[in-house]
Amino acid sequence: MDALSAAQQKLMPEMSELLKKRYQILQTINLEQPIGRRTLSEVAGATEREIRKETDLLRNQQLIEMKTAGMTVTSQGLEVLEELKVFVRELSGLTDMEIQLQSILGISKVVILPQDSDEIPAVKSHIGKEAARLLEALFGRCKKIAVTGGSTMAAISKELSIGKPDRTLQFIAARGGLGEDVLHQANTIAAAFAEKTGGSFKTLYLPDHLSAEAFAMMMKEPVIKEMMDLYDQTDVVVHGIGNAEEMAVRRHSSLEEVEKIRSGGAVSEAFGYYFDKDGKIVYRIRTAGIQLEQVQKASTILAVAGGGSKARAILSYFNNAPTPTVLITDEGAARKILELTKKLEE
Amino acid sequence: MDALSAAQQKLMPEMSELLKKRYQILQTINLEQPIGRRTLSEVAGATEREIRKETDLLRNQQLIEMKTAGMTVTSQGLEVLEELKVFVRELSGLTDMEIQLQSILGISKVVILPQDSDEIPAVKSHIGKEAARLLEALFGRCKKIAVTGGSTMAAISKELSIGKPDRTLQFIAARGGLGEDVLHQANTIAAAFAEKTGGSFKTLYLPDHLSAEAFAMMMKEPVIKEMMDLYDQTDVVVHGIGNAEEMAVRRHSSLEEVEKIRSGGAVSEAFGYYFDKDGKIVYRIRTAGIQLEQVQKASTILAVAGGGSKARAILSYFNNAPTPTVLITDEGAARKILELTKKLEE
DNA sequence: TCCAGTTGGACGTTTTTTGTCCCATTGAAT
DNA sequence: ATTCAATGGGACAAAAAACGTCCAACTGGA
Helix, strand or coil: CCHHHHHHHHHCCHHHHHHHHHHHHHHHHHHHCCECHHHHHHHHCCCHHHHHHHHHHHHHCCCEEEECCEEEECHHHHHHHHHHHHHHHHHCCHHHHHHHHHHHHCCCEEEEECCCCCCCCHHHHHHHHHHHHHHHHHCCCCCEEEECCCHHHHHHHHHCCCCCCCCCCEEEECECCCCCCHHHCHHHHHHHHHHHHCCEEECCCCCCCCCHHHHHHHCCCHHHHHHHHHHHCCCEEEEECEEHHHHHHHCCCCHHHHHHHHHCCEEEEECCEEEECCCCEEEECCCCECCHHHHHHCCEEEEECCCHHHHHHHHHHCCCCCCCEEEEEEHHHHHHHHHHHHHHHC | CCHHHHHHHHHCCHHHHHHHHHHHHHHHHHHHCCECHHHHHHHHCCCHHHHHHHHHHHHHCCCEEEECCEEEECHHHHHHHHHHHHHHHHHCCHHHHHHHHHHHHCCCEEEEECCCCCCCCHHHHHHHHHHHHHHHHHCCCCCEEEECCCHHHHHHHHHCCCCCCCCCCEEEECECCCCCCHHHCHHHHHHHHHHHHCCEEECCCCCCCCCHHHHHHHCCCHHHHHHHHHHHCCCEEEEECEEHHHHHHHCCCCHHHHHHHHHCCEEEEECCEEEECCCCEEEECCCCECCHHHHHHCCEEEEECCCHHHHHHHHHHCCCCCCCEEEEEEHHHHHHHHHHHHHHHC
16 A cells, blocks of 8 residues: 555545445456346345445546446446455455465465355356456466366356357366255356366266265266366366355254264365364265365365355365465455464464 | 555545644644643634644644744754655645646646635735745845835745844835835835845835826836846746735825726735736836836746735736746645636636 | 326435544644 | 633434335336
8 A cells, every 4th residue: 555545545544445335346347247236235245225326426527328128337436446356445444354364274366356255146247257367377387187166166157257159178177066055066166167268178977875885986987087187187176165054054964964073073064074173184084085185186276165154164165285386365354364373373 | 646645635535634634733833832722712713722632633643743932943943844745735735726726827837825814814924935945045046135015025034044144135025115004014015025134134214195297206216226137137036916995095095096007907916016806007106116027027926915805916917927926825826816807708 | 089108396315424523642842 | 729611522403314025107128
């Protein structure tokens, strides 16, 4: 932050919040356009009145337009959005937090987006967009990309821009269907990534909860073996991080499994592995899929997870996460993580 | 204005006015400290309530302190004031206006201070302060300084800082007492300048309205002759610009004089000369004092006049003003001048 | 053709701001 | 030593602004 901005803030302390609020609204409109007042108020986590007041102002400033279909961002609005991007980050102290988290989590890079996706649904899209941008930047030299499932991963696929198709890209489902909602399965996500980028995809279909013998047999199948080989060649892994209990529930895990997860003190989950608060593996779902060692061999790993509720899970997972991991998260999670680590130190 | 600030303004249009208002309040406190709420509200041209609201905020921001003697600016406040100086000027478009006026008036430099001294008394002090700074910057190479009278000139003397005394400075009253209030006579002003700077001063005492013979005789007096010689060696002239009619009234001019001034269409007055709207000399008070030619020989001339009501007079005087003149004025006068010249073009 | 979603308008209610007092103190001038 | 004008803080009714919440008319896509 330069001295001028600092002085400005001294003289107008209310500016900071106001700027962040308006920026967020403008950004959300940009993301969801065309969008109406009511829908926007829901997605942005503000009252209709407030949204109305602010959008009226944004219109007067010719940053947005209001048509019968909804509000859209003008080219001027886009410019403002771009111009203030760094400044808003500074204002929220996000840049500072990124550096702190980087050292706390022991990884190469952390990207924090404003607000809390637990409170404001639109933040998920922002996270998705940022992850998409980062991923796209890797496309040049990384062709084999393993993806997991989850709603966060789905958000990324939505934000992948349809640039010039790259047929050499290969998206690999990191896991079989793990009993999740079809829309959020790794298979579906891999397909969505491929569709958006023009690449191809490989899916892995395996029933859950196989007996040991059946599992061993399946692993000998050529289709499955091929996938296992692909995992070895993976350049990039993109994955979410889940809360252990939530995941277990969502996956309709058996009582036996739930018991193991619970008794082991599992906190987080990633690619079917469950980790306790110290990052130790407590349990792993027995199914075909990428192995932790294979993940560690990837040149870049994008871990994506946001919302204050994910803070504990993130801390847990990053105890033993590979160094070349990049975490894309939000302000809510970041603040909570810092809060938790501060408490730990006391 | 840089792109960031422009974008900020787009998103927060109310910021501009707010910033200017608070800056002005802070600046006024700085100038008049210690000062109370009520006095400040008068001098700053705002209601007591508003002043109270803003000063409460400024205190919370630790930019000012409130003691029983009144409010004072903290060191942080001073920093903010300094840091935002240029920005506030940009915001008010003063820099632009300065350049415009420079070319319109055909002089080397114009300095415009915010607000209108007609509306806000404190602006006079700001003008005085700026003029004082500019004058002080000349002290190194200019030693003989001629000063005229008037309330504006008095404002400058109040703002001259008492740096290390410079005994080589010589302040010369540009005129005798012209029937004005003693406090605002050139003689008094010259003395005040000298006192503040540690220099010496020369006064000129001559009764008004002398007969032609008496005048001629006086001019032969050694004391008077000495002054006339000094005028020839003047390095810097500092003078105000007045409205012709106002000056005539203030000086209790005779009916005969008033008639000449009026019939001649006099608009402005400076060092006892009256000018019409085209800058032509309509009348001059017959008394000893600096001559227009002597003014033109000075290396620098500071012309100081503010307030919308002075706009016409300023325009009139600058029709034939020497090029090395620097005009120090305020926003009120500047806007009015631009308005008038625009009308003239149509 | 219908329907979900849109904007713009309206209005009573709540909250904030504003104008205007008074009061106990204080610090400088008499 | 005493006055006295100026100070900040407190208080409060009135005015204004903001707010929450509807409704009506409209539109664009299914």
